[in-house]
Amino acid sequence: MPLSPVSEAPPTDTHTRRLRRKDARPGELLAAALDLFVDKGFAATRVEEVATLAGVSKGTLFLYFSSKEELFKAEVREHISGRFAQWSEEIEHFEGNSQEMLRYCLNCWWERIGATKASGIPKLMMSEARNFPELAAFYQQEVIQPGSALIARVLQRGVDRGEFRPMDLKYAVYMVLAPLLFLTTWTHSLGTCCDPASQIEPEHYLAMQLDMLLRGFSTTSAPPGAGLS
Structure with a gap:
């Protein structure tokens, strides 16, 4: 008896949430950075604080923005x-x-x-x-x-x-x-x-x-x- 073809399993809810989370990260980082830049100033704001406020790691932040300066430039362009x-x-x-x-x-x-x-x-x-x-x-x-x-x-x-x-x-x-x-x-x-x-x-x-x-x-x-x- 021939085997039935195996259909590809649909993405799980967890996988979908992860994709949505990844797509949302730049916006979440910009929102967190804006709060900190405005409240503390550019010099006093640390990238670790931005990442923590956005709920991601510092490494994740650097996947989207190569430096604090580039993060600030993105902020200016966004707003x-x-x-x-x-x-x-x-x-x-x-x-x-x-x-x-x-x-x-x-x-x-x-x-x-x-x-x-x-x-x-x-x-x-x-x-x-x-x-x-x-x-x-x-x-x-x-x-x-x-x-x-x-x-x-x-x-x-x-x-x-x-x-x-x-x-x-x-x-x-x-x-x-x-x-x-x-x-x-x-x-x-x-x-x-x-x-x-x-x-x-x-x-x-x-x-x-x-x-x-x-x-x-x-x-x-x-x-x-x-x-x-």
Whole structure:
């Protein structure tokens, strides 16, 4: 009597869980690293701590990221620089006026970065860049340059359409960036320990900053409600 062909056994539940676990590890490592980088700083964070928090071994971490520096770069790309292509596309197809566009940009920044744990990354870079020049150069190339270019596009659009008065774009970009950087620095420093009466409401703060910016940039007075909506 011929033997019946042996069918391949389906993967076990344990095997499936292991595959899912392996697929999830980069994201878990990035989440753990973000918590530690923001809370402790880059220099004080050890890869062993990241691995422990993510529930893996240090060796497993190095399978995905060759060094702490590469882990940090992946963090920046995941939460900030990886968003620039989408933001550029949104700006390219924006149909409102330039005041509305600038308002939209600040809204998006707050919703996608400012209100998240990733808002601690800019503050970390400002405090530790001098001690890590290679990371500072990376951040300049990956975040500051493309981010400044996007803001400059918005402002230049306003100038070209006669909605904004002519301006020195280099320093106008810094004017837009300044309140964002202040807010991230405050949120992750004095904002964590000051008394309730001194706390800043981020949305209200950005609304006031935007109102002042638009009144300064515009060829006419900014309309009522020019802040974040």
